[in-house]
Amino acid sequence: MQSHDPHPHSFSTMTAPLAIFWFRRDLRLEDNAGLSHALASGSSVLPIFIFDPAILTGLPPDDARVTFIHDQLQKLRATLEKHHGSSIALYQGKPLDIFKQLLQQFPVRAVYANHDYEPDAQARDEEVRRWLHARSVPFNTYKDHVVSEKAEITKEDGRPYMVFTPYMRKWKTMQNPATCTPYQTLSKLANLVKDLDFPNLALSGLGFVRSSITTPAFQLNPQLLQDYAQQRDFPALSGTSLLSPHLRFGTVSIRHIARLAFEHSDIFCNELIWRDFFSQILWHFPHTRHSSFKPRYDDIQWRNNEAEFQRWCEGTTGYPLVDAGMRQLNATGWMHNRVRMVTASFLCKHLLIDWRWGEAYFAKKLLDYDMASNVGNWQWAAGCGVDAAPYFRIFNPTVQVQKFDKNLHYIHTWITEWNSLTYAAPIIDHAYARERCLKAYRQAVG
Incomplete structure (x- = not known):
């Protein structure tokens, strides 16, 4: 896959140090941890997304997830262009190669992103981190995809929980609406880089065509949550939230969802805890x-x-x-x-x-x-x-x-x-x- 050269004209005139925010599994503007930290850094922020051939290669040309990601990025670009004079720069290529290009063309002060816990993603991030560190550019990452991550919840001796129920009980002693406070990202969007010709990518330019499968909007309201325990096991009913693709790609904040669950449904809350539980298992035991x-x-x-x-x-x-x-x-x-x-x-x-x-x-x-x-x-x-x-x-x-x-x-x-x-x-x-x-x-x- 050919990586796209960042726009050489408008970008080359920039001299003030900037921060880069790298969108990944967090495709939203509101309540986004890494984006919030980037916007509060004191530098103008350039948002980017990288279509990585290591992820795309081998997918069918009509992969519905690629369509969903691309559509969501175009929605975010349109929102930023309309209301903030900014956008998201889209690139295609190996992430390290893209950062090599970006640092040649921008005075980058720091790079921001949110944590990814999958083994290949961690290896990718470590490669980028080492390369940036050698050039005195910090790579700052934050918890955003789950409520509790990595080794935040362990047994008294520091070992990971391998049984759900005690993990769930401890999770509930540590998490509550106050620990899921949203990041006030939207109020800081004035700090984005503006008035640039941000590179874009068409779906066809990525080698894909639009999928006939559409990702359903999620349904999450107090009534559904209150009925969840009674209806969730019956597949003919509309008793589940259809939330999972949106949590997977971060089009909705897990903190927002957790606050709703705390208020309306302990059983739904348990489903979010299973998500955290499996995430920490993969992080502790990547061989699984x-x-x-x-x-x-x-x-x-x-x-x-x-x-x-x-x-x-x-x-x-x-x-x-x-x-x-x-x-x-x-x-x-x-x-x-x-x-x-x-x-x-x-x-x-x-x-x-x-x-x-x-x-x-x-x-x-x-x-x-x-x-x-x-x-x-x-x-x-x-x-x-x-x-x-x-x-x-x-x-x-x-x-x-x-x-x-x-x-x-x-x-x-x-x-x-x-x-x-x-x-x-x-x-x-x-x-x-x-x-x-x-x-x-x-x-x-x-």
Whole structure:
């Protein structure tokens, strides 16, 4: 991918030191920690975003997440241009190469960003940090993506929590509305660099086309939060917030969401805590993105039948709740959380297919793909992760229908041929699959 040269004319005339704010997983202006610190630094702030080939390479040309990111950046650019005489400079290339260009053309005093916790992102940031430090340019990063991060919540001896419930209890003793005070970013936007011809990038210039999948707006109001505990497990209801893609890309502040949860729903608050929990697990144990947290589970003799995996991907297993979920994922880039658990359990335990296969497929399809949560939840379903469901807990997909979609509204929505001769016969008998699974797991883990 060719990196775009920063605009050489307007930019080359700048002599006053400036600060750079690097947008990443925080695509908003309001209540943005790193942006707030940059704007308060005393230097004019140049906002940038870098389309990194290490992230984009291999994605389908109509990837819905790239469309969503690009659209959000254009909205932010339009807002800044209309109201503040500023914008966001968009670049394409390896981040270190972009910063080499920027420091040649600007008198950069400091670079600001928000923390990213994924292993590759941390390696990228460390490379940029070292290079900037050698040139006496500080790279300042801040907590913004989660409520509690890294080693902020640990056991008394400093070790990380590996069971959710005690982590959750301690989280609630440390976090409250006062600890989630918003950053007053909007009042400082006058400190942005102005009147420049900020470089832009078209979606086609990135090698992508507009996706037909749109990211839904989230719905979060007191009524939904109050009803959340009763409605969240029923996929036919509009009982969930659709918030996850917006938290993933930071189009909404986690602090704002946490304050609403504190006020209206302890159960919804627990979902935010699971997010923090999995984030700190990945940070403490980065190997878990490839390996089971419980190493002996890597000795499971997976069957890994490719034809059966393909039927799972397509939603033609003959188990309607599994199939409805996979079809919802393929059509919309999203799947109801209860159904995510059922589909994941089915792949690992009914079909004995390695959880990493399913994790990779979800990574390719989910609008809200977040490595920490995706890996954490897949390992939970497979029984091999922190605080995982015990391996002998095997969801019965038929019972799950009776409990959570007994009127078949969700199934009818996604399986038009349901209850007809054209619908697939079950790929495997549940009782047989259960016994086969228990045998395979016992042989590996004892």
